Amino acid sequence: MGRRERKKAQTRRALSEAALRLFGEHGYDGVTVAQIADEADVSIATLFAHVPDGKEALIFDDGAERHVWLVAALRDRPSGQPVLEALRRSMAARGPFTDDLPPELRRKRDLIVSTPALREYSRKLWIASEGALAEAIAAESGRDTSDMTVRALARYVLEIPELAGAEPDPLAALNAIFDLLASGWPESPEEA
Amino acid sequence: MGRRERKKAQTRRALSEAALRLFGEHGYDGVTVAQIADEADVSIATLFAHVPDGKEALIFDDGAERHVWLVAALRDRPSGQPVLEALRRSMAARGPFTDDLPPELRRKRDLIVSTPALREYSRKLWIASEGALAEAIAAESGRDTSDMTVRALARYVLEIPELAGAEPDPLAALNAIFDLLASGWPESPEEA
DNA sequence: CTCAGAAACTATAATCACTATAGATTCAGA
DNA sequence: TCTGAATCTATAGTGATTATAGTTTCTGAG
Incomplete structure (x- = not known):
């Protein structure tokens, strides 16, 4: 990795860190992109060159295609393991569902x-993987990619982080939702 | 309804119609709020007084609480009819799923x-009813409102318009998704 | 009928995210 | 060592949205 790329990455990191710190101190809406650019010691134009998606994207890793590991987990699952089970395990290990994180990442999460704007953007990033996940699900379950059921399942799975992420017990919420997707909605609740 | 309210409604309608016409002619991004205000013969400040949610809200009915009829359909369903069946029928009769509409409404749909921005805003309007729908579902099915399963079902149902609305056959898509929600994801596709 | 206050509207100016442009600097590779 | 591309910069927009302060227009009480 040449010096140029190193400097670029450094600038990007400076922007992320400045944004994260300032957001933490004054709230997302209490900070302007100008302040962030100042703090990172770059021009506003440079800031936007690094985050074409805008202010919300500042604290997210870019190019982190979130579907890669999901799709991999699907393809590499133990033979005989149901598709949904593989997705459940893979998802449960991610950021929103474990407290096994350095305090810095926890603050970020x-x-x-x-923050509504950040939550929405996070959802957008997840949803961007819908097509890829749908393809993988179709391939693994012998269905057609154009099957609406496949697309809906992909979408619903990818929305679990937003849906369950803010619950008191995110992991329990995630499991409840996967159960719903796997077994469907029982007209009457099962008595324990 | 006094003259004041009548005039207010008239202004609001003028804004809607101006926006819809201009969006149709030049596309959503090809029209500025200033143009719309001009066309409706009001100031920009007035425009925003009528649509505090912003440009996207211009062509949507405000205060149209979308959950009212959904909740009603749930409460008034024939006895013995499953919750999901009532929701399916009620939803299937709505705008995105029938072509039984005046051409004006069809163009709007x-x-x-x-238009991504409008689609997103439409989704936001649907999702805003999540709490109300979750309460109704909980009440009708003897579950607790805090039950994650109930919240997830409400959310998933409310997202059907966005998910199925753009399909070649929206109604078929809607039915496929309701089947998924009712019966869960079958590990292997049923052979016909 | 009238008048006080609320509601709707207006012009104006500001803020803020974001884009476009053109030029300067710095690095990579031939 | 030179050329071109990548990065960065300053500057000047555009366009949505908000704030302010003042004007007009209804409404409802007295």
């Missing part, structure tokens, strides 16, 4: 969950 | 479906 809390900021995202509690 | 097509504009929404084909």
